[in-house]
Amino acid sequence: MEQQKTDLVVLAAGMGSRFGGCKQMASFGPHGETIIDYALYDARLAGFDRAVIIIKHAIEHDFRETVGKRIEKIMDVTYAFQEFDKVPAPYRVAPDRVKPLGTGQAILCAKDDIRHPFCVINSDDFYGRESFFLIHDYLVREGKNCMAGYLLGNTLSDMGGVNRGICRVGEDGRLLEIVETMNITRESGIPDDTVVSMNMWGLMPDLLPLLEEDFRDFMAHMTNPLKDEHYLPTFIDKMIHEGKTDVTVLRSGAKWHGVTYKEDTEALRRAIAAMYADGTYPETF
DSSP: OOOOOOEEEEEOOOOOTTTTSOGGGOOOSTTSOOHHHHHHHHHHHHTOOEEEEEEOGGGHHHHIIIIIHHHHHHSEEEEEEOOTTOSOTTOOOOTTOOSOOOHHHHHHHTGGGOOSSEEEEETTEEOOHHHHHHHHHHHHHHOSOEEEEEEGGGSOOTTSOEEEEEEEEOTTSBEEEEEEEEEEOTTSOOOTTOEEEEEEEEEOGGGHHHHHHHHHHHHHTOSOTTTOOOOHHHHHHHHHHTTSOOOEEEEOOOOOEEOSSGGGHHHHHHHHHHHHHTTSSOSOO
């Protein structure tokens, strides 16, 4: 019997405001590799079949030239575009809005390209290979929604506060609640072994109609038309509380690496260099 195919959905349309530029195209590897290069390499090893990269039209040319030419050699890649005109009628985005509409809307911009159970990741988070295997294997084996759960202590930045989804997990491993918590530092007093979401989800396509319905409700009740965002974790938390979905938390011991701040760059480059040295990544891939 043919194995269930799976998609990797990469959220790469963000603005990188705290970082000060497009993190999705920033170079961290010895040959100009971006975080996306490593994500696709790890995802392909884990068994994912194709990637759907969500970007903005404004960066399409540069992205294809700097990142696309490499990642298209790793696995099958499709592009989708997060734009303000992709909202349901009769709603319209405020003409002077600059900020993207959020991760929920980003996925809806790619819904016609998502054909199989899929893993959602941010383009600027280095998740670690273990997590891709956990998500892929669960999607194929169980055919249910899941989330990679990280230990808070493995996800903090030495350069400043970070925002994390603090998770409450039941004894059966199911996600009971996720609370977006802002500006967490090592001095915040939250235990290092607290499970957090890094926006790495394994989802079934039948969740997309519910996401579409929730986004329509978001557009109808937006209070700040310039800044309000439709967040995927907020949507999932709402669906859990309404009894419309279950999400299993797959605990990952992987060390997360990221670049919330420009000053995080060198630490990530050192970590990646060490992974080449220990054979995690080949010199070229």
